[in-house]
Amino acid sequence: MLxxxxxxxxxxxxxxxxxxxxxxxxxxxxxxxxxxRRVWYEDEITNWLIETLGEPVSKSRSKGKTWLSSWATRS
Incomplete structure (x- = not known):
């Protein structure tokens, strides 16, 4: 999917x-x-998220927090 x-x-x-x-x-x-226009394959983005975070972004994360702020505070 694009x-x-x-x-x-x-x-x-x-x-x-x-x-x-x-x-x-x-x-x-x-x-x-x-x-x-520029498009991305959904698999490219999902793979990038897994490589960067170790998991895809969950829709249940706290409001107001981006994955980047959540990732930066990981220990």
Whole structure:
């Protein structure tokens, strides 16, 4: 399944500009150019989450916390 930037933002709980900056630096999958937009394969994003966090983002996480803040506080 292909995801657009809004769907990727929702899945990883990051903003568009953060995703673009991370992709430009190589810290996030760059996606694929499709006509006049960029798309990502859902598997690429899921694999990136597993590699980064060890698990996909759960919808049951606390409100107001992104996966990044949760991940940063791990010991």
């Amino acid at each position: 995801l657009n930037i809004d769907e990727v933002c929702s899945k990883v709980r990051l903003g568009k500009s953060t995703i673009r900056k991370m992709a430009a630096s190589g810290a996030f999958p760059a996606g694929h150019k499709l006509v006049n």
